Amino acid sequence: MMTTLSNTPWDKLEIGMEAEVRRVCRADDFFVFANITGNMNPKHFPRMKDFEGTDALHEPVAPAMWVSTLISSALGNKLPGPGTLYKSHKVEFFERAHDGDELVVKVVLTEKLDNNVAKFACRVDTTSGKKLLEGFVEVFAPLEQMDYNVDDIPGMIVQRHVHFDKLLKEAEPLPPMKTSVIAPESEDALLGALLGADHTIIDPILIGDEVKIRAAAKAIGRDISGFELIHEPNHKLAAAIGVRLVHEGRAQAVMKGQLHTDELLGQVVKRDGGLRTGRRLSHVFVMDVPGLTHLLLISDAAINIAPDLETKVDITQNAIDLAHTLGIEVPKVGILSAVETVTPKIPSTLDAAAISKMAERGQIRGALVDGPLAMDNAIDIEAARTKGIQSMVAGQAEILIAPNLESANMLAKELTFIAHAEAGGVVIGAKCPIILTSRADDEKARLVSCACAALYAYKKPPA
Incomplete structure (x- = not known):
């Protein structure tokens, strides 16, 4: 079954429109993030060997910046959708997410500015009610209708043993x-x-x-x-x-x-x-x-x-x-x-x-x-x-x-x-x-x- 994403172009955007995505935190996500960014902070990994004098297992903390990147999945996949490009991003972090938490990412269109810039309020919470972050994002909204098949994007396997x-x-x-x-x-x-x-x-x-x-x-x-x-x-x-x-x-x-x-x-x-x-x-x-x-x-x-x-x-x-x-x-x-x-x-x-x-x-x-x-x-x-x-x-x-x-x-x-x-x-x-x-x-x-x-x-x- 083909998976297709469709966007909402600039001229069809209306104040108050909103979108939501959900994502379960997995330790594998934190390893991928570490390899992409180079941030090897052991607080984000299941084992802290030789860190603070222990090698015991612990509950890994989701990198805050990884959580904030999930906002882009709501903007790029749903609203406005394919063709969206970031302009600015300002958020404040509150509590922390951990391996196994299910996150709810929500964006709401609050303003339409000049030069097809759309401003969204954004928020990420856990399904258990913890508020993780809140803030605003400005993006350049797409001007034309676009449909995109995502099936051809290669998947990824984390190399763990x-x-x-x-x-x-x-x-x-x-x-x-x-x-x-x-x-x-x-x-x-x-x-x-x-x-x-x-x-x-x-x-x-x-x-x-x-x-x-x-x-x-x-x-x-x-x-x-x-x-x-x-x-x-x-x-x-x-x-x-x-x-x-x-x-x-x-x-x-x-x-x-x-x-x-x-x-x-x-x-x-x-x-x-x-x-x-x-x-x-x-x-x-x-x-x-x-x-x-x-x-x-x-x-x-x-x-x-x-x-x-x-x-x-x-x-x-x-x-x-x-x-x-x-x-x-x-x-x-x-x-x-x-x-x-x-x-x-x-x-x-x-x-x-x-x-x-x-x-x-x-x-x-x-x-x-x-x-x-x-x-x-x-x-x-x-x-x-x-x-x-x-x-x-x-x-x-x-x-x-x-x-x-x-x-x-x-x-x-x-x-x-x-x-x-x-x-x-x-x-x-x-x-x-x-x-x-x-x-x-x-x-x-x-x-x-x-x-x-x-x-x-x-x-x-x-x-």
Whole structure:
């Protein structure tokens, strides 16, 4: 449906005409205003870290100038409407608005001056009766009739990662998880482990070449004297030590440092002394995507290259188990393919249909599972409705199971580098979680990978 704005030209304006708009204050509005104006006053943000000696949450105050700009929405959209240009603006502020307040913006035409200047009385109140501002505005009213379609104006998504903030908040009070960190011999690999320690999420045991580890610590200006350090320059043997510490009960997780993933996982999956369970290992990306109201889990993007049906079942169950520990009680799982219909020429649609039926029969537990679903109708409810898909999962999937490693990896990295998502990752299916980090990960991604592993380790029900 097209949205069109119409104006009231100068010659049709009459004294006493009025217009009103309503707007609910949101914290996202305050972040946008801060980025536009450069006003980074922390009183306007939900968290005042390092401000007045506290980092506690507080109720953000709406910037007064943001409130006053709402007057322009009544003038530019309604009266006089499109074509209006500001001349002067004089207001006085009274009380303050906060996140969640609904504001009523009202303008009343009081005078028609020379040169098509119209003077309006303006006022902004909350629906609860607080008077926020009052004053006068003069504008140049449009001389001609104008209709304007606003549908083509681009929208905006605030780049925030509130879901990751929640995970970190839940993980930090847990006891620090003893973690075998294998070959933290580069600056970024060591920093990832130390960040987890800084936030009391993990307690790292550093295993690798002591000379390289200490050199990395010196390069980043960190003191590692308080951490256990086991010297083993051979990466294969270092990984074996890390796995052994899990068997001995000295570690509850394993973290990858500066070594090849194959070297680490080779020790994890070996039959004698490894960390195998009865299930295939799989990697799960945990993603905080701006604009989504929930976490998004994607699997498998790092281990199983071309999984068969049996492996996909384990991949799906692993992701579900992780989702439970991250607070998603009954996750909605979309099994992805290129289309949403079962087509023998596209094998992934057959696997998706089989996995959905297996979930229906109780062979996959703890989630709502549907497939095949194409990406659009897996995550967008309108796309699902347009295609007539009626499902508890379609349009609202929280877990996406990709057909193969290539598609999962591309999907996760597209969301990261194009949609500005943050991505943490953890390997599930072994006797303990395995934290895989990348040199491209930023601090938040490294921390969340540790947090996901800790939440999984402490909250997963006993087998």
